[in-house]
Amino acid sequence: MNELIDQFRAMYRRDPEIIVHAPGRVNLIGEHVDYNDGPVLPAAINKEVTLIAAATADATLSLHALDLDQKISLTLEKLEQKTSTDGTPIPKWAYYPAGVAWALQQAGLSTKGADVIYTSDVPIGAGLSSSAAVEVAFGLLWSQLGGWHIERLDLAQICQRAENKYVGVSSGLMDQFASACGVEGHALYFDTRTLFWEPTPLPDNISIIIADSGVRRSLSDSAYNQRREACEQAVKLLQQYKPGISSLRDISSTEFMALSPYLPDEVRHRAEHVVKEIARVESARNALHSADIKIFGALMYASHISLRDLYEVSTTELDTLVEIAREIPGCFGARLTGAGFGGCTVNIVDQDFVKVFVRELTSGYKQLTGRAANVYECLPSKGVWVEETGL
Ligand code: GLA
Secondary structure, X not given: OHHHHHHHHHHHOOOOOEEEEXXXXXXXXXXXXXXXXXXXXXXXXXXXXXXXXXXXXXXXXXXXXXXXXXXXXXXXXXXXXXXXXXXXXXXXXXXXXXXXXXXXXXXXOOOOOEEEEEEEOOOOOOOOOHHHHHHHHHHHHHHHXXXXXXXXXXXXXXXXXXXXXXXXXXXXXXXXHHHHHOOOOEEEEEEOOOOOEXXXXXXXXXXXXXXXXXXXXXXXXXXXXXXHHHHHXXXXXHHOOOOOOOOHHHOOHHHHXXXXXXXXXXXXXXXXXXXXXXXXXXXXXHHHHOOOHHHHHHHHHHHXXXXXXXXXXXXXXXXXXXXXXXXXXXXXXEEEEOOOOOXXXXXXXXXXXXXXXXXXXXXXXXXXXXXXXXXXXXXXXXXXXXXXXXX
């Protein structure tokens, strides 16, 4: 941390005033349902964005993204233009902080000028919500600098708006929610329709293992948006048979199976994933409440197969990771996590088998794909926080 403070001083020739941390997340189950009013079960993780900042007297936001080794300045008074102070278009990475400032302003909240440096150990494009962590960190930064307070969930919604309207990805609320509301040692059951949420303890004897396939998401924004459109189309078509529904959350699995012959193939596959995944999350929540980790794991495998075959967001590498994992003793469940199209799998593993699991998954993956997987345990962590340093 001292090193980061020194970097801040070297860059801005002044002392920082505040340090904010915001975690990435892993989703245990409930994939591609958060934009269909469905429930999800993510956890914030011990990989995070760290941001160091001090307020400025004017409306200039100076950003230094340490990991990219890039800097820009922009004025917070002309965010719509998406240009930096020298008139050039701002780079994509700066859309996230700029978008949060824009969304806060839309909500009538103040965004003070600031000098900021930030770094992150949440891998980019790996399905662990690196961008939501940046958004939420900046959201809390502005609340601290402006002396205003809003609920964590409201902050998450503002950050989602930044992503939807400023960055241009029609994502749901899960990632920003998990980064804002994480609870140490717990998964989070979150109903994206009612916004009810509760921390759900995980059994003591299991570990959450992330396996990074090393393949980064590509073309994901457009493919993601297309998935969302297919779901909307399914709702429109199904309304002819069940008027009054407003999302796929309103259709039970049984009703869906009766009505599915009326849908065109692709739309039917996408919708079937969503309807059944929503039911799986409810079963997974019950399984956690009764500490039945075998059932929980079986639901994870089923979720992966559905994402592979019906939603078509998996990759050969992710499928390979899941197939190897299920043969390793002590593994209860495995599936891709996040949007897909590359990135990571999440695995629930008996604590006594973690070492063996990491070793076998890494070597098996290397053997079958020639690629190096990064396999590691992650800990469910607390949501965005301000470091009390006495700065
Ligand atoms: C991305 C989005 C989330 C969610 C997942 C898929 O992470 O940001 O809102 O839709 O994909 O479950």
